[in-house]
Amino acid sequence: MRALLEIKNIETYYGLIYALRGISLAVEEGTITAILGTNGAGKSTILKTVMGLIEDQPDKGTIAYMGRRIDGKDTALIVRRGISHVPEGRAVFEELTVRENLLMGAYTRKDRDGISADFRRVYDYFPVLQERANQWAGTLSGGEQQMLAIGRALMSRPKLLFLDEPSLGLSPLLVKEIFAIIKTINQEGVTILLVEQNARMALAIADVGLILENGRFVMKGDAKALMEDKDVQEFYMGVHSEASLKGYQRWKRKKAWR
Amino acid sequence: MLDFLQMLVSGVAVGSSYALVGLAMVIIYKTSEVPNFAQGEMALISSFFTFMLLEQCGFPYYAAFPLALLFAVLLGFFLEFTVLRRAKDPNILGMIAITIGIEMILLGLVSWKFGADPKTLPFPISPYDSIALGEVFISALEALTVGVALVIMLILFIFFRFSKLGVAMKATQQNDTAARLMGIRTNRILMFTWGVSSLVGCVAGLLISPITMQPYMMWDPLLKGFAAAVMGGMTSLPGAVLGAYLLGIIENLFGGYVSIEFKSVVAFAIIVLVLCIKPSGLFARHYVKKV
Numbered sequence: 101m102r103a104l105l106e107i108k109n110i111e112t113y114y115g116l117i118y119a120l121r122g123i124s125l126a127v128e129e130g131t132i133t134a135i136l137g138t139n140g141a142g143k144s145t146i147l148k149t150v151m152g153l154i155e156d157q158p159d160k161g162t163i164a165y166m167g168r169r170i171d172g173k174d175t176a177l178i179v180r181r182g183i184s185h186v187p188e189g190r191a192v193f194e195e196l197t198v199r200e201n202l203l204m205g206a207y208t209r210k211d212r213d214g215i216s217a218d219f220r221r222v223y224d225y226f227p228v229l230q231e232r233a234n235q236w237a238g239t240l241s242g243g244e245q246q247m248l249a250i251g252r253a254l255m256s257r258p259k260l261l262f263l264d265e266p267s268l269g270l271s272p273l274l275v276k277e278i279f280a281i282i283k284t285i286n287q288e289g290v291t292i293l294l295v296e297q298n299a300r301m302a303l304a305i306a307d308v309g310l311i312l313e314n315g316r317f318v319m320k321g322d323a324k325a326l327m328e329d330k331d332v333q334e335f336y337m338g339v340h341s342e343a344s345l346k347g348y349q350r351w352k353r354k355k356a357w358r
Numbered sequence: 359m360l361d362f363l364q365m366l367v368s369g370v371a372v373g374s375s376y377a378l379v380g381l382a383m384v385i386i387y388k389t390s391e392v393p394n395f396a397q398g399e400m401a402l403i404s405s406f407f408t409f410m411l412l413e414q415c416g417f418p419y420y421a422a423f424p425l426a427l428l429f430a431v432l433l434g435f436f437l438e439f440t441v442l443r444r445a446k447d448p449n450i451l452g453m454i455a456i457t458i459g460i461e462m463i464l465l466g467l468v469s470w471k472f473g474a475d476p477k478t479l480p481f482p483i484s485p486y487d488s489i490a491l492g493e494v495f496i497s498a499l500e501a502l503t504v505g506v507a508l509v510i511m512l513i514l515f516i517f518f519r520f521s522k523l524g525v526a527m528k529a530t531q532q533n534d535t536a537a538r539l540m541g542i543r544t545n546r547i548l549m550f551t552w553g554v555s556s557l558v559g560c561v562a563g564l565l566i567s568p569i570t571m572q573p574y575m576m577w578d579p580l581l582k583g584f585a586a587a588v589m590g591g592m593t594s595l596p597g598a599v600l601g602a603y604l605l606g607i608i609e610n611l612f613g614g615y616v617s618i619e620f621k622s623v624v625a626f627a628i629i630v631l632v633l634c635i636k637p638s639g640l641f642a643r644h645y646v647k648k649v
Contacts (some may be wrong), residue, residue: 179541208541
């Protein structure tokens with residue numbers, strides 16, 4: 101089976117900063133893939149590079165979606181091919197109403213019936229959006245804005261959905277709710293590539309997990325296997341190794357992949 | 359009392375042409391956040407193009423005016439495509455400098471081709487006929503200006519409120535990256551914006567040129583239109599229109615009762631006043647970002 105999205109050995113520069121140092125990744129159709137890493141590891145850069153948001157990048161390497169090259173293409177075209185991106189920090193249109201925001205999500209589509217069906221689908225996932233349909237998006241709470249951003253991305257009926265830190269700035273309860281919906285969306289046939297700092301939540305719903313450090317993948321595996329990995333637990337999930345007799349940890353674990 | 363009414367009506371009439379220029383500026387400002395100082399000269403060159411068609415090529419009205427509007431739209435496309443799009447990551451000051459540069463070039467072109475002596479644009483309605491509204495008089499041209507301005511406002515309002523393209527234009531202004539992620543071709547949107555704005559400006563130019571037609575004819579309407587747009591908050595279409603009418607009326611009343619010499623200065627005194635009291639403009643409904 102050929103992967104839906106195939107990234108081969110891409111390298112991205114932000115001006116002089118060497119942000120991605122040879123990334124390869126295959127996203128299989130129907131799965132949830134999670135990319136984990138600390139601040140500045142380059143997680144969001146991967147998504148932005150694929151979407152063509154960073155001008156003249158990737159510097160090297162190829163990106164193929166459904167077997168066709170998309171690297172170096174215009175963002176609008178990539179969206180039309182069926183990838184949708186929920187950017188970090190939500191980026192809703194603050195001075196448009198919730199309804200207009202969703203309508204913009206369906207900008208590339210012409211089928212009126214399909215669009216109104218998708219309005220219903222999004223309102224089903226997030227009933228609060230229907231209540232606030234005629235309110236300016238800027239007046240919504242952070243969690244509602246995140247819901248709106250996800251809903252808006254779904255309006256283009258993507259095959260592949262990129263989520264950049266959906267848990268950012270949300271309460272633990274809301275994070276749980278949003279991740280449950282992400283899982284549902286996946287079960288209804290949308291492939292998902294998720295970038296997260298919240299490793300525990302992400303691995304709980306993901307099929308495959310990858311760990312990114314300094315612009316390189318250092319680990320890849322089944323999400324369950326990663327969750328049980330001692331290194332991952334220590335560095336990304338905040339589980340401490342057994343305390344010493346005196347009640348504190350005296351040594352720091354050494355990363356096995358270094 | 360009669361004087362007062364007469365001044366009020368003339369104020370509304372003159373406000374209409376400010377309103378059209380102000381609208382044209384707001385349309386561009388809404389999507390690209392640039393105050394376009396070339397607006398006046400874009401209208402100027404379109405008006406002189408019409409003059410050329412009518413006087414020198416002998417076109418009839420029904421052919422010349424549509425051609426002029428088409429010319430204005432293409433001019434807008436052309437300027438956006440060749441000049442503004444080439445500017446790489448411009449900041450606002452850079453963009454303003456570019457629009458002033460365009461303004462100079464267009465002004466130079468018109469002066470070089472047509473000379474500086476005043477002309478008259480042939481127009482189907484004479485600016486010297488007047489219509490009586492009770493005991494108040496309004497010239498036929500002024501009445502036409504008011505009517506046209508109202509129709510254009512209505513069209514623009516409907517366009518920005520209900521059409522997908524209009525909403526996409528607003529979306530592009532609010533968040534360019536997110537707009538691209540929706541599959542909106544933001545470059546095309548910008549080009550389209552310049553076209554529409556140039557069209558509205560051209561209508562203003564055509565309505566002004568039967569009265570005065572020389573290379574500097576758009577200076578005053580441009581400054582007043584800009585003033586009106588600033589008063590209205592720069593992003594609000596109804597704001598710019600209301601600002602323009604207020605400006606026209608106050609200016610006329612001031613000219614009538616206080617001092618005719620300082621008539622056109624009063625506009626700028628008002629701007630200073632408005633910006634002191636309410637810096638975001640009188641009618642801006644701007645969403646304040648939560649931190």
